[in-house]
Amino acid sequence: MSADELFTAAKAAMSHAYVPYSGFPVGAAIRTPEGAVHAGCNIENASYPEGWCAETTALGHMIMAGGSKVSEIAVVAENMPRIMPCGGCRQRLAEFVTADAKLHLCDMNGVLETVSFVSVFPRGFTLEHEK
Numbered sequence: 001m002s003a004d005e006l007f008t009a010a011k012a013a014m015s016h017a018y019v020p021y022s023g024f025p026v027g028a029a030i031r032t033p034e035g036a037v038h039a040g041c042n043i044e045n046a047s048y049p050e051g052w053c054a055e056t057t058a059l060g061h062m063i064m065a066g067g068s069k070v071s072e073i074a075v076v077a078e079n080m081p082r083i084m085p086c087g088g089c090r091q092r093l094a095e096f097v098t099a100d101a102k103l104h105l106c107d108m109n110g111v112l113e114t115v116s117f118v119s120v121f122p123r124g125f126t127l128e129h130e131k
């Protein structure tokens with residue numbers, strides 16, 4: 001599956017976004033090293049802080065499907081070209097990414113730029129450092 005196909009999965013997921021409060025739909029798709037793709041949308045809540053991001057939904061799907069590693073991520077938001085995962089989602093993704101994981105930054109037409117995940121989340125918190 002190409003980066004464009006991962007983008008398509010993210011865009012399809014975005015159509016499920018539940019965003020009555022922000023009106024800001026987001027879709028994310030992640031690929032495991034085995035080639036499985038898991039997608040998600042953001043899901044908001046009347047108690048605003050209880051909502052969560054598209055990347056987090058995608059990670060939940062991956063874990064429930066038995067996946068354990070993320071080698072590629074695509075994120076898309078119809079109201080923001082080149083949306084970046086928020087800080088909280090970078091931390092959540094960091095738990096599962098491979099050392100060479102890629103992040104695809106998109107607009108509504110496809111991938112605009114591909115960067116390494118580590119370049120957007122260097123020196124993240126990990127308990128491995130305590131050893």
Ligand code: THU
Pocket residue numbers: 019022024026041042043044051052053054055084085086089
């Ligand atoms: N959002 C995401 O889904 N992913 C991000 O990386 C950034 C923000 C969502 C959360 C909220 O539903 C909406 O975008 C506006 O912040």
